[in-house]
Structure formats: C-alpha cells, structure tokens
Amino acid sequence: MLPLVSLTLFLPLAGALLIVCLPQPTARTVHGIGIGTAALTLVGALTMWLEGLNGAGFSQVEELEWMPAIGAAYRVGVDGISLPLVLLSAVMFLVALIYASSLRERPRAYVALVLLLETTAIGTFTALDGILFYVFFEVSLVSMYFMIAGWGHEDRQRAALMFFLYTLLGSLPLLLAILGLYLGSPEPSFDMRAWIADPPLAGAAAMWALIAMLITFAVKIPAVPLHTWLPAAHVQAPTVGSVILAAIMLKFGTYGLVRFALQMTPDAFREAGTVVLVFGVVSAIYGAFAALAQSDLKRLVAYTSINHMGYVIVGVAVAALTLDPSVRAIALDGAVLQMFSHGLVTGALFLLVGMIQERAHSREMGELGGLLKTVPVLGWLFMLAAFASLGLPALAHFPAEFQIFLATLRTVPAAVVVVLGIAIIAGTFLKAIRETFLGETKQQWHGMPDLSGRELLAVVPLLVLTVATGVAPAWVLDVIHRTTVALAL
Numbered sequence: 471m472l473p474l475v476s477l478t479l480f481l482p483l484a485g486a487l488l489i490v491c492l493p494q495p496t497a498r499t500v501h502g503i504g505i506g507t508a509a510l511t512l513v514g515a516l517t518m519w520l521e522g523l524n525g526a527g528f529s530q531v532e533e534l535e536w537m538p539a540i541g542a543a544y545r546v547g548v549d550g551i552s553l554p555l556v557l558l559s560a561v562m563f564l565v566a567l568i569y570a571s572s573l574r575e576r577p578r579a580y581v582a583l584v585l586l587l588e589t590t591a592i593g594t595f596t597a598l599d600g601i602l603f604y605v606f607f608e609v610s611l612v613s614m615y616f617m618i619a620g621w622g623h624e625d626r627q628r629a630a631l632m633f634f635l636y637t638l639l640g641s642l643p644l645l646l647a648i649l650g651l652y653l654g655s656p657e658p659s660f661d662m663r664a665w666i667a668d669p670p671l672a673g674a675a676a677m678w679a680l681i682a683m684l685i686t687f688a689v690k691i692p693a694v695p696l697h698t699w700l701p702a703a704h705v706q707a708p709t710v711g712s713v714i715l716a717a718i719m720l721k722f723g724t725y726g727l728v729r730f731a732l733q734m735t736p737d738a739f740r741e742a743g744t745v746v747l748v749f750g751v752v753s754a755i756y757g758a759f760a761a762l763a764q765s766d767l768k769r770l771v772a773y774t775s776i777n778h779m780g781y782v783i784v785g786v787a788v789a790a791l792t793l794d795p796s797v798r799a800i801a802l803d804g805a806v807l808q809m810f811s812h813g814l815v816t817g818a819l820f821l822l823v824g825m826i827q828e829r830a831h832s833r834e835m836g837e838l839g840g841l842l843k844t845v846p847v848l849g850w851l852f853m854l855a856a857f858a859s860l861g862l863p864a865l866a867h868f869p870a871e872f873q874i875f876l877a878t879l880r881t882v883p884a885a886v887v888v889v890l891g892i893a894i895i896a897g898t899f900l901k902a903i904r905e906t907f908l909g910e911t912k913q914q915w916h917g918m919p920d921l922s923g924r925e926l927l928a929v930v931p932l933l934v935l936t937v938a939t940g941v942a943p944a945w946v947l948d949v950i951h952r953t954t955v956a957l958a959l
Contacts, residue, residue, distance in 0.1 A: 473532050474521060475546045475596055478514030478556070482507055482563070482588035489582045501571040504581035508564040511588065515560035523550060523949065526956030528598060528663060536599075541652075541659035545598035550953030551728055551806055552595045554946055555721055558813045559595065561931065562717045563588040566710045569821055569928035573621075580621060584710065587613040591718045595725060600648040600660035607644070607722060611637050614715060622706040629706035636699040640689030643682035644726070650679045651734060666733045676738040683731045684746065690723030691779045694753045704772035709824030712768065716775050717817035721809050724782045728805070732790055733957070739790040744882075747787035751888045754780025758894035762901070767826065767833045770902060771819045774859055777891050778812045778867070781805075784888055785874040792881040795958040801881075802954035803947055804873030810946055811858075811866035811939055818855040818932040822848065825925055826906070829918050835902060840911030844918045849907040851921075851929060856899040858936045861892050865940035869947070 485507030489500055523529040531547035548556060566584060573580055590613060593606035611634060619630035652660055654670035664670075671679050689696045704712050731739050739746070757776030764770040785805030789798045825848055826841070827833050842849035858865035871892070879886045921929075939946060 474514060474518050475530050475532050475548065478511055478518060478560070479546065479589060479592045479596060481511045481514060482585040482592075486582040486585035486589075489578055489585070495578065497574055497577045500577045500581050501567070501573075504567045504585060505564070505571065507585060508560070508567050508588065511592075512560040512564050515557045515592075518548060519553065519557055519949075523548070523553065523952050526550070526953050531598065537601075541655075541657070541661065542601045543599055543661070544602060545661060545663075546593075546596040546602075547598050548596055550950045551725065553949055554806065554810045555595045555725060555813075556592055558721075558810050559588065559591045559718050561935070562713065562813060562817050563591070565817070565821070565928045565931060566713050568924060569713075569824075570710045571924060575621065580617070583613050583617050584714070587617075587714055587718075591714075591722075594722055598662045600651065600662055600665070602660075603662065604641075604645060604648060607726075608638075608641055610719060610722070611641070614711065614719065617711045617714075618703060618707045621708040622711065623708075624706075625702075626706045629702040632699050633703040636689055636696075640686050640696070642686075644686035644730075647679040647682040647686075647730070650675060650682075662729070662734075666729075669734050669736060671735060672737065676735045677741065680731055680735040680738040680742060683726065683735070684742075687723040687726045687731065688749070690726070691720060691753075691783065692723070692776065693749050693780070693783060694756045694776065697753070697757075697776050700776065701769050701772045704775075704820075705766065705769050709820060709827075712772075712820040712824070713817045716772070716820055717813035720775060720779060721813065724779060724786070724805070724809050727783070727786050728802070732786055736790070743787050743791035747784060747791065747882060747885055750780050750783030750787055751885055752780070753777070753783060754888045754891040755894070756780075758891040758898065762894055762898045764898075765835055767823045767835060767902060767906065768820070769833075770898065771816060771823060774819075774895060774898070775812070775816055777895060778808065778816070778859075780891070781871055781874050781888065782808050782812075784878055784885065788874070788877045788881045788885075789958075792877070794880070797877050797880050798958035799951065799955045800873050801877035802957060803950055804870050804877065806950045806954065807939075807943065807947060808867070808870035808874065811870050811936070814866055814932050814936045814939065815855055815858045818929050818936065819852075819859060821925075821929045821932070822852045822855060825921065825929075826852075830915065835905035838906045838912075838915070840907070840909045841915060841918070842907040843911045844915050845920045847920045847926075851933060852907065853903055854933055855936070856903060858933075858940070860896040860899050863940070864937070866936040866943075868940055869943040
C-alpha cells in the first residue's frame with residue numbers, strides 16, 4: 471500500500487530540492503517544475519480524500535521510529551479536521567504557483583521557498599507527533615520570512631522582521647506546553663493520539679498548558695490584541711505571500727486551537743471557554759470595524775481575515791462550553807468549515823487585489839474608480855469574492871457562519887452580538903466595490919488589460935469551489951462531521 475500521506479507531504483520538498491540542485495535552470499523550467507510538483511501534490515491530496523476516513527479517529531496513519539529513547543517518532547495521518555485543510559493547502563499552493571509563473575526576479579529561490587512552505591503546511595496538518603508538529607510549525611516561519619523580505623514591497627524588511635519575531639516568540643509557549651504534555655504522560659511519548667485519547671494533564675498543570683497554547687495560537691490566528699503583525703506583513707508581502715499567509719498559515723492557529731487546546735486540555739478549556747469566547751467576539755467585531763476604516767484594498771482584506779478568524783474562535787469556544795453534544799458538533803462543523811471557506815475566499819481576494827495592483831500600481835480605492843468598464847472580468851470576479859466574504863447565501867462562508875451563530879445562540883445568547891461583524895463587513899465591501907469599480911472611469915485607466923489566461927487559471931478554481939461549497943457544503947461537511955460528532959460526545 472502506497473504511503474499516500476508521506477508522498478503528498480514530501481513531494482513539494484523534493485521539487486524544491488530539484489530546483490535548487492539544477493545547474494542554472496531557466497525561469498520557464500523553474501516554474502514548470504514548481505507547477506508540476508504542486509499539481510502532483512494536489513493529485514496526492516485528492517487521492518487521500520477519495521481514500522477517506524476509517525471511522526472518527528485518525529486514518530491513513532504512517533509511523534516510523536525517530537528518537538525511540540524519548541518516544542518521538544515520525545507519525546502522520548488525517549482525520550475530518552485535518553483532511554479538508556490538506557486539500558485546501560494543495561489547491562492554494564497550485565494556484566499560487568500558477569499566478570507566480572510570470573515572475574522573473576530570482577524565480578529559482580522564490581519557487582523553492584513556496585514548495586518548502588507547502589511541505590511545512592501539509593506537515594503541520596498531518597503531524598501526529600508533538601515534536602514533528604513543532605518542527606513543521608516553526609520551519610514555515612523561516613520560509614515566509616524570506617519570502618516577505620526578498621520579494622515584498624518598499625517596507626518589506628521591517629514587516630518581515632516583525633512577522634518573524636512575533637511568531638517565533640509566540641511559538642515558544644507551545645514548546646513548553648508540548649513538554650508539559652510529555653512529562654505528564656504515564657509513558658514517555660510525544661504521540662498526539664495518546665494525548666487526545668487520555669489527556670495527561672489535569673488541574674493547574676492543564677490550565678497553564680492551555681494558557682501557553684492560547685498565547686501561541688492567538689498570535690498565529692491572529693486574535694486581538696496579538697494581531698498587530700498581520701496588516702504590515704500582508705501589505706508588504708508579495709501577492710503569493712499574502713495568499714499563502716491568509717489562506718493557509720493563519721489556519722495553523724485555528725487548527726492548533728482545536729487539535730491541542732480543545733482535544734488535549736478539554737477540562738481546562740471548558741473553564742476558560744468564556745474568556746476565549748470574549749476574545750473571539752472582540753476579534754470579529756474589531757476586524758470588521760478596522761476593515762471598514764481602510765482605504766488600501768490589501769489592508770482591507772487583511773483586516774477581514776481577523777474578523778473571519780474571530781468567528782472560528784467563537785465556534786471553538788462554544789464547542790468547549792456547551793454540554794449538548796449536538797450543539798458542540800454544530801459549532802465544530804462550522805468552525806472547521808469556516809477555516810476551509812476562508813482559505814478559498816480570502817485567497818481569491820488577495821489574488822484579485824494583486825492583479826489590480828499590477829495594472830494600476832496602486833491599491834488606494836480613492837485613486838481607482840470605474841474599473842468595471844475597463845476590466846469587467848476582474849471586476850465581476852472581485853464582486854463574487856467580496857459577496858462570498860460578507861457571507862451571502864449560496865457562497866462558502868454562509869453555511870460555516872450560520873452553524874457557528876446557531877450554536878452560539880443556543881449556548882451563550884449574548885455572544886450572538888458577533889453577527890454585527892457581518893453587517894459591517896457588508897458595508898466594507900460595498901464601499902470597496904463602489905469606489906474601485908463603479909462610477910466614471912478615470913482617464914489613466916482607459917486601455918487597462920483584463921485578466922489573462924494565467925490569471926483566470928489561478929483565481930477561477932477558487933471561486934468555483936467557493937460556489938460549490940456554498941451551494942452543496944455536504945461534500946466537505948460529511949468529512950468534517952465524521953470527526954466532530956465523535957469529539958462532541
């Protein structure tokens with residue numbers, strides 16, 4: 471039987487090594503290898519999806535001794551929480567490399583970094599060993615640092631350093647929590663499956679471990695008030711960097727919130743659930759208001775990520791607080807589906823904003839205007855992505871957010887104030903559409919070219935999946951629910 475998870479995990483790394491080892495490859499060769507490798511990785515992820523899950527626990531598990539003296543091993547596998555995120559990663563990295571195929575500035579290093587990031591992303595979502603998870607979690611920081619610093623915009627050095635320091639220092643508490651879980655285990659092991667099946671910490675030790683995890687994952691998500699690195703990183707990052715950061719790397723935090731905090735310290739999380747819920751509500755509303763105040767399209771989309779990740783925090787906190795198994799399953803279904811849908815929608819928005827910037831050399835809405843007349847395909851696709859982001863029915867965010875709000879209303883009715891974020895985000899995107907695409911076209915935008923075949927190939931699949939997930943979410947929810955229904959018991 472083929473080790474599907476490992477093949478899918480290490481294919482991008484193999485592609486990166488091939489690019490690095492080739493003697494003076496042309497840009498076309500580099501991009502061809504990058505796209506081909508990402509396409510094969512997507513095939514691997516789809517095969518894993520078709521292989522499916524064997525019950526509610528972890529499936530397709532692969533295990534190999536690594537450091538037996540301390541109980542650390544190479545352990546990977548998937549369940550209903552991680553499998554959708556693996557598929558999302560494979561899709562996003564492929565479209566990102568397709569979009570980047572026009573790059574001629576040091577393409578060898580750029581594509582190799584993107585492929586390395588893909589391996590770290592899939593590794594983070596499939597790791598079942600605490601040390602292995604931490605290795606993938608940390609290596610991703612290095613790759614993104616060099617991407618922002620090397621190919622970002624005018625203030626890229628400061629933004630890259632801010633991103634690296636915030637996330638590196640924020641990761642240290644997680645290492646302490648992992649060591650605490652290891653020391654609390656009856657047998658020396660970093661096996662995450664054992665930590666989930668029988669949480670090794672209780673009482674004050676569990677609460678301290680939970681606090682450490684929450685700090686790390688709050689930085690990564692990011693949640694208010696540990697969010698200040700995000701707007702600068704997004705604004706200064708190249709378009710592909712912003713896509714990967716928003717669509718994939720922010721999910722490291724929300725995935726960790728479910729995998730570590732909720733599953734490994736459940737009792738402590740229940741005690742702290744109300745505090746976490748408050749932070750989620752504040753993040754969602756703050757992110758919406760902050761987005762409304764922006765004039766820069768890229769910064770606007772960056773702040774909407776804080777809003778949407780706030781909804782995920784609310785969903786996970788409600789799952790920790792409720793004693794009703796059915797409500798808990800609804801909250802977790804919504805939270806995991808929101809991670810998946812946010813990747814599709816926000817990834818598409820960042821691609822489209824990058825396309826606008828390439829043409830106009832500006833992201834300021836006040837300097838644009840009337841673009842729908844000159845670039846109608848770009849304009850209509852942006853509007854579709856914007857409507858998806860504001861939670862319009864029949865688009866991907868709606869079934870996710872509806873389940874989160876329903877579970878919240880049934881558990882902590884007062885927290886339903888979080889729905890205010892939807893109204894504010896609706897106003898934000900309507901303002902952005904009006905100022906960017908409607909009205910009279912300014913003279914300098916006449917003759918602006920519409921989307922090329924390469925750009926359509928990058929963004930259209932994301933919007934097709936956005937519509938498919940909104941209209942028929944069961945294709946994803948059926949996989950998610952197989953695990954969340956067991957967590958709810």
